[in-house]
Amino acid sequence: MPSCNTVHRRLRQCVFLLTAVLVASALAGGTAFAQELLLSNLVLNNFEGKIRVRFGVEPTGIEHIRQALLEGERLALVCKARLAVKRDYVWNKEVSHARFESELRRLKGGDFAVSLPGQGSMADRDLSALFRKAWNEILIDLGSWDRLERGQTYVLTLELSLARLDVSPWVKKGLFFWPFDPATPVSYQLDFTY
Template identity: 20%
Template sequence: MKNIFLFLLMYFVFIGNSLAFEIYNLSIDNLNGNINLDFQINLNEQDILNKYVDLGDSIFIDIKVEVVKSKILFFDSKISEKKVNIVIKKDMIKNEYVLKKDGIKRNYSNFTTLVNSIKVFKLSLGPWYKIDKGFTYKVIVETEITARKIPNWLKKILFFWNFNLSGPYYYEMEINY
């Protein structure tokens, strides 16, 4: 019984998080009077994503970033929000990987170069004057990796099943200003 428990624990720790999406080097500044957010992402298990794309399906990486003002008695108030949508697919005729980010398409000869090109994010989240001194703010980053080629009839039948490849993940950083 103990061995079965250890096996299940190892499965959920290592296999269950195999497509983990990590955010690191998260920083915020007010250069040029704007709220600027810089961060980097790490896609663990790039080879699994690569195989998925090589089979002809598309991968969608959705990132939503919010800056909210924390309040004690009431709901937090949203200061700014930005969404980034990334689509990764393979052009089977040209044998190239295609990255579509914010409406701009780029072609890559190999998958590793494509993934390296989306590791660093620099986002402008609006004017800095919205940030008042003496308050606590939260930077919230929500991410998920999905494959949307699943038929709707199958999603309705298996409504209890999560069709995400990874996530959703929720990151939060508190800032006192």
């Protein structure tokens, strides 16, 4: 039977090894999170009686995204828009929400392609040019303008992420500390009074 000192020494070694692995994982993940999704030209307006959000997305760290595509991965730009009534002392009350998803992949001929909901797909050999053409103006419909009340303060929240489509959700959730996506998810908020 091992002595108490031997058990404690082995336990300390295991804790040290586990800590070293977690720190190494965090440092390795930090380099993958150098990429960002930048928001440009955010506009919220009344378009034919609908609440319309219009904005552009500019990914940085294009080389990391290009490498993932060259390795055969499929990526998706996921934009979640949420409109809520702003409240001071309790949670904001949601008015409406919507989701936009655009898939990005590499074609057999070497071009990169982006599929846009309701518009089909477009392709280009230059990834930066493709992003400018495809994601320069994204439109999200948040329902009827009649839902808004005059004099009320609202909060528009946009969550942007560039997700790997070929990684199963249970792996992502099980290894939550490991970065799977090529760009850090970001959130933007706009407060306004109607």
